[in-house]
Amino acid sequence: MGFVQARVSELIKRPPVTVPPTATVEDAVKLMYKEGVGSVVVASPEDRVLGIFTERDLVRVIGLGLPLTTKVGDVMTRSPLVVREDDQLFRAVSIMVEHRIRHLPIVDAEGRIKGVISARDIASRFKKYMEELGEVGE
Numbered sequence: 001m002g003f004v005q006a007r008v009s010e011l012i013k014r015p016p017v018t019v020p021p022t023a024t025v026e027d028a029v030k031l032m033y034k035e036g037v038g039s040v041v042v043a044s045p046e047d048r049v050l051g052i053f054t055e056r057d058l059v060r061v062i063g064l065g066l067p068l069t070t071k072v073g074d075v076m077t078r079s080p081l082v083v084r085e086d087d088q089l090f091r092a093v094s095i096m097v098e099h100r101i102r103h104l105p106i107v108d109a110e111g112r113i114k115g116v117i118s119a120r121d122i123a124s125r126f127k128k129y130m131e132e133l134g135e136v137g138e
Contacts, residue, residue: 006089006125008091008092009085010125011121015115016105017039017040018042018043020045022071024071025070040052049111054102057076081099089122
């Protein structure tokens, strides 16, 4: 399937990395480091997206001199844009470019978090697509 027609769900490589809004910034950052991700989804007990905490949010926390004991729910990006798992990849790319964001939560039809798509995921998928095109064109 082509790059534009691909579904967002095809890029889900792992379960989402989530924290509750009561987690501290320190807890969230340690989890991000342990899991090798640039963001954590702040989720309700029902797996609903409440917010997202990214590397950019951490920079803001440090820049403002807030303690690492600050609750992530107080400094997260609230009500982030999301895509549904059956959306086309092109929609995710358009949202990320238009809003200048690097991480986009993926939800199912009921709004439960299923994963996160990153700019790196999209770049890797595009690279793979271009390599496949090169092999076909030879």
